[in-house]
Amino acid sequence: MDDEMTIIVFSNDLDRILASFILSTGAVTMGLKPTMFFTFWGLNVLKKEKATRSPAGWIKKMMSLINRRRADSLKLSQFHMFGIGTAFMKKIMNKSKIPSVPEMITMAKELGVKIIACTTTMEIMGVHQDDLIEEVDNVAGVATYLSTAKLSKVNLFV
Amino acid sequence: MKADITLDCYGLLCPMPIIKITQKIKEVPVGQVLEVISTDEGIKSDLPAWCSSNGQEFLGIEQEDDTYKGYVKKIKD
Secondary structure, eight states: OOEEEEEEEOOOOHHHHHHHHHHHHHHHHTTEEEEEEEOGGGGGGGBOSSOSSOOSSHHHHHHHHHOOOOGGGOOOSSSOGGGHHHHHHHHHHHHTTOOOHHHHHHHHHHHTOEEEEEHHHHHHHTOOGGGBOTTOOEEEOHHHHHHHHHHEEEEEEO | OOOSEEEEETTOOTTHHHHHHHHHGGGSOTTOEEEEEEOOTTHHHHHHHHHHHHTOEEEEEEEETTEEEEEEEOOOO
């Protein structure tokens, strides 16, 4: 049996997301079975462009309005510079043939990386399962994460 | 070094070379040698690491200017 690996994806910064996917896809090539657990801001990466339903309650409505980052519109944690820095970074990445975040998600899935969305975050942020991209394998909580983490040789928090 | 199959990873950065190697090695028959062409300097360390993790034989790396040619012998399926 393959050794397991877990990555908690907490952030939705472009740089951290890229690092997370480089680690998970790289892990497959090294004989590991990676699970990525997307929580808090990281959940934005798994959201569809448009929500099918508006969350109940005005606070959640406001949050979903502000929380608009998606896999294809993430920004760098540094050097964003009102979008100029991130645009240049994407240009350089494209030139270096580094996959974009949506391409990374597809590639990770093809390689067998497991993608889990955190249910608590979904509840807090007012995100329904229908609003998540189809690459999500499962929605779950901390017990699911820890049961895999206990068996894993590598556990990361990004 | 003589190789049976060549994989071109020219211009690709980490982790793409090792992902492509992992996919390509499936097509290589046991006993044959895979040549990997890469411009990523990390390959010098990553290829032997990949080989030891995957139980394949690392035969060495040759460097010509900014291009690296790595050789892997497939010793098991």
